[in-house]
Amino acid sequence: ERKIRAPRGPELNAKSWLTEAPLRMLMNNLDAEVAERPNELVVYGGIGRAARDWKSFDVITRSLKELNEDETLLVQSGKPVGVFKTHADAPRVLIANSNLVPHWANWDHFHKLDKVGLMMYGQMTAGSWIYIGSQGIVQGTYETFVEVGRQHYGGDLTGKWILSGGLGGMGGAQPLAATMAGACMLAVECQPSRIEMRLETGYLDHKTDSLDAALEMITTACAEGRAISVGLLGNAGEVFPELVKRGVRPDVVTDQTSAHDPLNGYLPIGWSLDRWERTKTSDPAEVTRAAKESMKVQVEAMLDFHKQGVPTLDYGNNIRQMALEMGSEHAFDFPGFVPAYIRPLFCRGIGPFRWAALSGDPEDIYKTDTKVKELIPDNPHLHNWLDMARERIQFQGLPSRICWVGLGERARLGLAFNEMVAKGELSAPVVIGRDHLDSGSVASPNRETEGMKDGSDAVSDWPLLNALLNCASGATWVSLHHGGGVGMGFSQHSGMVIVADGTDEAARRLERVLTNDPATGVMRHADAGYDIAIDCAREHGLNLPMLD
Amino acid sequence: ERKIRAPRGPELNAKSWLTEAPLRMLMNNLDAEVAERPNELVVYGGIGRAARDWKSFDVITRSLKELNEDETLLVQSGKPVGVFKTHADAPRVLIANSNLVPHWANWDHFHKLDKVGLMMYGQMTAGSWIYIGSQGIVQGTYETFVEVGRQHYGGDLTGKWILSGGLGGMGGAQPLAATMAGACMLAVECQPSRIEMRLETGYLDHKTDSLDAALEMITTACAEGRAISVGLLGNAGEVFPELVKRGVRPDVVTDQTSAHDPLNGYLPIGWSLDRWERTKTSDPAEVTRAAKESMKVQVEAMLDFHKQGVPTLDYGNNIRQMALEMGSEHAFDFPGFVPAYIRPLFCRGIGPFRWAALSGDPEDIYKTDTKVKELIPDNPHLHNWLDMARERIQFQGLPSRICWVGLGERARLGLAFNEMVAKGELSAPVVIGRDHLDSGSVASPNRETEGMKDGSDAVSDWPLLNALLNCASGATWVSLHHGGGVGMGFSQHSGMVIVADGTDEAARRLERVLTNDPATGVMRHADAGYDIAIDCAREHGLNLPMLD
Ligand SMILES: NC(=O)c1ccc[n+]([C@@H]2O[C@H](COP(=O)([O-])OP(=O)(O)OC[C@H]3O[C@@H](n4cnc5c(N)ncnc54)[C@H](O)[C@@H]3O)[C@@H](O)[C@H]2O)c1
Ligand SMILES: NC(=O)c1ccc[n+]([C@@H]2O[C@H](COP(=O)([O-])OP(=O)(O)OC[C@H]3O[C@@H](n4cnc5c(N)ncnc54)[C@H](O)[C@@H]3O)[C@@H](O)[C@H]2O)c1
Incomplete structure (x- = not known):
């Protein structure tokens, strides 16, 4: 029986915060407070794993500790398969989990591969190391x-x-x-x-x-x-x-x-x-x-x-x-929750933005809570959420916070957090990420993309572009998954996490990634013809060349 | 009726060679000498298109002309959907073509979307702008x-x-x-x-x-x-x-x-x-x-x-x-050509490497032919191919050359071509790319990944990682396609093209991309247990952490 708990505090175990962060977050996903069945490396959602097996886990952590600032680790369905020379602005980790060629993309084939140790189910944030509990x-x-x-x-x-x-x-x-x-x-x-x-x-x-x-x-x-x-x-x-x-x-x-x-x-x-x-x-x-x-x-x-x-x-x-x-x-006369209530948020790039304090110190989160309220003063629901969350929800593993914010706000918050790290207001860097269930990062015709206005529910070019763009913008790790939420064959989605370590380089990357990532969601919904998204794109000056 | 022909010569129509190159290569794909049905934007392979429709084509070319050196254009199934701020080492174009959530990944659903203008079939090199004819x-x-x-x-x-x-x-x-x-x-x-x-x-x-x-x-x-x-x-x-x-x-x-x-x-x-x-x-x-x-x-x-x-x-x-x-x-007693004859090449990262002279000048290609022979002196089959190709195969569109070379050689050639551009030995930059049918870039269980040693034929994590890594390494454009070669539902694959414009920055990117890209193929085959690939990985000092 292994007990995994992410290191806390300001000391590095890896060569930089860009590699220390995925190390801690992988370990945090397998913390007994966070994971449903940590011994089987299962984080949540039935069989959603953080790594394929314990050998893979050990080699990932070793690789992360050794990784240089111009290198990138590749993870294939929870197994570390290669380390390559890239550059400082490139992601430190690239992840592809549970992807199958469509004709074979079903549970039967998946289980066959899983059984012989060739695959792993990554769910959404289990295999991409940014699950934060309930x-x-x-x-x-x-x-x-x-x-x-x-x-x-x-x-x-x-x-x-x-x-x-x-x-x-x-x-x-x-x-x-x-x-x-x-x-x-x-x-x-x-x-x-x-x-x-x-x-x-x-x-x-x-x-x-x-x-x-x-x-x-x-x-x-x-x-x-x-x-x-x-x-x-x-x-x-x-x-x-x-x-x-x-x-x-x-x-x-x-x-x-x-x-x-x-x-x-x-x-x-x-x-x-x-x-x-x-x-x-x-x-x-x-x-x-x-x-x-x-x-x-x-x-x-x-x-x-x-x-x-x-x-x-x-x-x-x-x-x-x-x-x-x-x-x-007439059963379908009343709507599903995404088309009716979540999609208007997605149209403005609003979705499950989240961050975690690598220090392990709850105070770091409380300070960021205050900063969020300061920077977004005119959103009472958000303020209410932050107050109530602090009061009524216990942290699981590394202290973290989720709140739904959109295009513009995400980059603003990211830059502010980075400045707080730089000034020593926070006791260590924070990571910023999101669920794969987000505005621009998922194609899932039975859930997130049900009933798209233009009928493009099943088009998965969008999450692939989202992952490529996050990679090109300098996210710290980027993931491409299949089958999360609704199971094998029914979804494709991508994740990203970025480190705010207080440096100027991080600030530049944060601004790009936390703008581009929600912007792909606004783009996707504008392309599908949603007025809210088109207005949002115009308001933020997005360059969507076919819209003009 | 439109007649498309890529501009030739050393003058730029876009702001740099990194954007001039995709501009010329897109146009070249629709050159009457190259494309099967240029009027329908069909390049090859039945209905493999270079752009979704003429409006998309026009807006792509306009966007490429305006694109700055820290911007990236996103193309979704042949339609330009967004321009985003990235950085100098990021790809200038990111492409996702014909991708469908697996349960809907069939010709019927594709045709439905195609008909209403929401999709395009990209084949392999049609929608990724690096087709070079027969x-x-x-x-x-x-x-x-x-x-x-x-x-x-x-x-x-x-x-x-x-x-x-x-x-x-x-x-x-x-x-x-x-x-x-x-x-x-x-x-x-x-x-x-x-x-x-x-x-x-x-x-x-x-x-x-x-x-x-x-x-x-x-x-x-x-x-x-x-x-x-x-x-x-x-x-x-x-x-x-x-x-x-x-x-x-x-x-x-x-x-x-x-x-x-x-x-x-x-x-x-x-x-x-x-x-x-x-x-x-x-x-x-x-x-x-x-x-x-x-x-x-x-x-x-x-x-x-x-x-x-x-x-x-x-x-x-x-x-x-x-x-x-x-x-x-007993029909299947004799083998398919890939497992029997192509896979040993794939194991060493050998595949359909190719380049095109943006100048339009055949002499540029002949000079690179000579350079290839000089740098790879001990491969008579390669020399023979180059001689015979020059003698017996006519150029279609921009002069180009294909030859199958592997890990190590590709980077060596890319750097040498870049130096030739720098020294003025070539009259303009060249682009270097490959087919999607390559060592590390495709999952296609009925063809390229038929009968993999470990049974991982249908695992498509590999081409996704290949695309992400090429993006992280600084390829000039990167693409992710579905359904090429064998049709909807049966394959996923990725492409990359990189410009050698003679600069030092290009040299650094070329070395990374042209090493990492074939290295992912060696990695994928080593992971599947092929000795040739494992030996090749060791020989080239690849860092495959689970191999040790
Ligand atoms: N789309 C989404 O994002 C999303 C999010 C959360 C939950 N869900 C769905 O919501 C459902 C519930 O999820 P869960 O994890 O809570 O499941 P669960 O099985 O843990 O809980 C279901 C509960 O319903 C109760 N129940 C069953 N029949 C009942 C009846 N006739 N009357 C009253 N209570 C009854 C059960 O006792 C049980 O406590 C699932 O179908 C899940 O897929 C979807
Ligand atoms: N896997 C690959 O990479 C790959 C590459 C090339 C071709 N192919 C396959 O090879 C086949 C041929 O491709 P193509 O583009 O040349 O097709 P094609 O239809 O253009 O040519 C087929 C030729 O076969 C001839 N033919 C038909 N029946 C014959 C018979 N009984 N005896 C003699 N000749 C006969 C036809 O007259 C025709 O000229 C296709 O099935 C294609 O999918 C596969």
């Missing part, structure tokens, strides 16, 4: 709710409440994200243990098994303008239609039961947990049928809300598809 | 034959003869390549017009419709050590078995009928050309059946030669697959 999902959900508020409620969710189902691994972030965004949440969850766990970590405020009591709490809080969350023990497939029947009108409706997996993820209406468990093994087909039938009932209720004008969204659990397959013809 | 196919075939000679005949094909079928678009290069390699060739072709055309261009020496006469010519020439080629009017499906029956033993056997397309590409045994044409429309299923039945007969004859120990190879026309489908169980 802060990411809280923030993504927060941004979605805030954007719902912007589009439907004049930017203010005070006194509004969100109805949802599921308090599992990801869904458990919903009540915290909702209250952070200023809204109340009623979350229907069928397993008491899930409700308990969320209460313990402070992500959920109250629990009850009575719908009346839940509505009472929500109504009172809304009337008083307080944001609270209530976990209701129950079946979403029963509660949603009951609310319709009673004429109760939530302000937002969504769902995060595991509908994508009808055998294991959704309790059929009227079933006990016990019967569910037993039938999974004794008659899996019957569970699947019953679960999908119940999902249809829930979706019909969601469609009723939608028809009443309540903002209703699919949060990427595929529940619409399941209902459609059971004969609910 | 010299490439002659040289590729020459190298294959030379390697057959090396492996089976001590490097000397004098007095040996090659049996093949088909003198079409690509296959017509066979007789010239064979005689250049020192061997005689008997090529069976069923259409008189094809034989005539090859005689006219000097690619073929003699024609006959008598097998006896053909064998007489071949036998005599072989005995006298003369390399001649004979086009025999006939059906390969009949002639191949007849030779087996007679006990005639060729020294090498292959085939380049269009077996991959059984409806249009292979004349069934016993059919007249007239019946073939008529039946294609009246009863296509019958043509297909009869053609495949005949291919089976031809493959059985090839298997007989193979059993006798005659080197027998599939030249990428899929004839083995067709025979297998008709019940020829």
Whole structure:
């Protein structure tokens, strides 16, 4: 059993901060506080790994320690395969994970290669060494709710409440994200243990098994303008239609039961947990049928809300598809969350920007929090997020922060952080990166690029150009992955991380990379015909030659 | 109707040679001497385009003329989509063509996108602006034959003869390549017009419709050590078995009928050309059946030669697959040309290196020919190729040369050419590039990466890393394509071109790029366990950290 923990403090183990940074971040991804199964090198997302195996891990760390400032290490699906002479402004590490020629790009072929040690699943930020724990999902959900508020409620969710189902691994972030965004949440969850766990970590405020009591709490809080969350023990497939029947009108409706997996993820209406468990093994087909039938009932209720004008969204659990397959013809009448709420952000290059303090010192992050507020004074949602995150989210591994900012702001923040390092305000350099789920870095027709205006959902030239441009602009490491989020065959995406070590050279690189990277997102959406992106491009003076 | 011809001479139309070069090479790809259908912007390979449409072409050329020395132009499937600030050592152009998320990576989806103007098929060197006409196919075939000679005949094909079928678009290069390699060739072709055309261009020496006469010519020439080629009017499906029956033993056997397309590409045994044409429309299923039945007969004859120990190879026309489908169980007993003959070259980073004189002056190429011989004095096959190419192959568009050289040699030549530019020995800069079909730049399980030793045929991390590394090393333009050669879904590959403008900066970039690019090929093959590659890596001191 190996225990990995990134070195802290200002001392170098590698020859420069440009190589010390990937060293620490790789190790941080495998920190027991961060990784789901560190012993198997699994960081998150099922089997998303940071390195192919322990030998590869050891050789990567050794190579990084030896790497010179004009050299570049190549990593192929988690294995270090070569060190090459490049130059000071080139990336120090180039990564390609899980990429397969399309005709062979399926789980079967992948597993065959994985089994014989030729491949690794990199997910998004697991194999590209910039995963920072559950802060990411809280923030993504927060941004979605805030954007719902912007589009439907004049930017203010005070006194509004969100109805949802599921308090599992990801869904458990919903009540915290909702209250952070200023809204109340009623979350229907069928397993008491899930409700308990969320209460313990402070992500959920109250629990009850009575719908009346839940509505009472929500109504009172809304009337008083307080944001609270209530976990209701129950079946979403029963509660949603009951609310319709009673004429109760939530302000937002969504769902995060595991509908994508009808055998294991959704309790059929009227079933006990016990019967569910037993039938999974004794008659899996019957569970699947019953679960999908119940999902249809829930979706019909969601469609009723939608028809009443309540903002209703699919949060990427595929529940619409399941209902459609059971004969609910209009299932896709309400939208997926990306086209409806995230895409307008992507159009302005706004996405999951993040940074980590290589010092290991939480104070470094708190100082950058303050700096962000100072530089972006007029964004109350952002300020609120930073305050609430500090208060309610624990750091996992190296202290880090995520916040959704866009073109212009990213470069501004990067340069400011670099200056803070230069002046000694921070105790060591920081790394700045993002999720692959971002504005210009992913092609994923079932999620991030669902329903693009021009029909270009499946065109993956864009993330490839994003990676090449980040490489040409001087990111510290650049990655190209396949299959993240939605699995083999369904996505291609790229990542980048850049070091702010306080030098002038870093400042030049930061300005280029943190401008160009979100700008490719604005470009991609402008090319697809989105007005917000076209306006944003004009406003920032982007040179998009076919636009003129 | 537009007539495109690249500017010649030492005067710049753009701001530097780094942008003048892609400008001229894009235009050269659409020169009527070079392109198959310049009006449709089609360069070669069916529908391989240089730009998406004329508007895109015009804006690319305008952008290149305006581009500054710290800017980079992004091209998405032949359309210029953005200009970004980078730095002097970064590529001036980054290209991604025809890339689709794997689940949608098929011709149907591609055609849908192509039709509405969202995509373009880039083939390999069409969309990456380094196609140089038929010299490439002659040289590729020459190298294959030379390697057959090396492996089976001590490097000397004098007095040996090659049996093949088909003198079409690509296959017509066979007789010239064979005689250049020192061997005689008997090529069976069923259409008189094809034989005539090859005689006219000097690619073929003699024609006959008598097998006896053909064998007489071949036998005599072989005995006298003369390399001649004979086009025999006939059906390969009949002639191949007849030779087996007679006990005639060729020294090498292959085939380049269009077996991959059984409806249009292979004349069934016993059919007249007239019946073939008529039946294609009246009863296509019958043509297909009869053609495949005949291919089976031809493959059985090839298997007989193979059993006798005659080197027998599939030249990428899929004839083995067709025979297998008709019940020829052992069809795959003889190998494809890449695993058998090209891979040993790839293991040493040897592949289709090429360069073009931006001056337009043939003398510039002749001077580089001389320089190549001077720097690589001990390679008679290379010298022979250069002499014969000068004598027998006409330039198309800007004068250019292709020759297969490997790790070490490529950088040596690049630096020497740069020095020639610096000293004024050449009248303008040259560009140096290669095909995507190269050692480290392609994943294509039905062709270039068929039957890899470790089973990693479909792993496309390698070409992606190749592109990223070329970008990080300072190539002038870098491209990432999908579907070249074998069609949508079946390949991913990358290209690079670099300018030798005589400056010291160019020298530094040339040394890095022309070392790293073939080195990724050696690395990829060493990783797959090929001894030749492992030895080559050691010999050149490559840093492959998992090898030690
Ligand atoms: N697109 C995205 O970015 C994104 C992000 C987060 C989650 N998701 C999707 O959301 C879903 C949830 O993810 P997770 O990680 O939380 O899954 P999970 O399996 O950990 O949690 C699902 C929860 O739903 C509960 N549940 C099941 N049936 C129920 C019913 N009938 N009524 C009430 N509760 C019920 C389960 O008890 C469980 O706690 C998944 O489908 C996931 O793919 C998508
Ligand atoms: N893998 C590679 O790199 C590579 C390179 C070159 C060619 N190829 C393959 O080689 C094949 C030929 O390519 P091409 O461009 O020359 O095609 P083509 O269609 O232009 O030529 C095929 C020729 O074969 C002749 N032919 C057909 N049936 C015949 C028969 N029964 N007997 C004698 N002649 C017959 C035709 O008359 C025609 O001239 C294709 O399948 C192509 O894919 C592969």
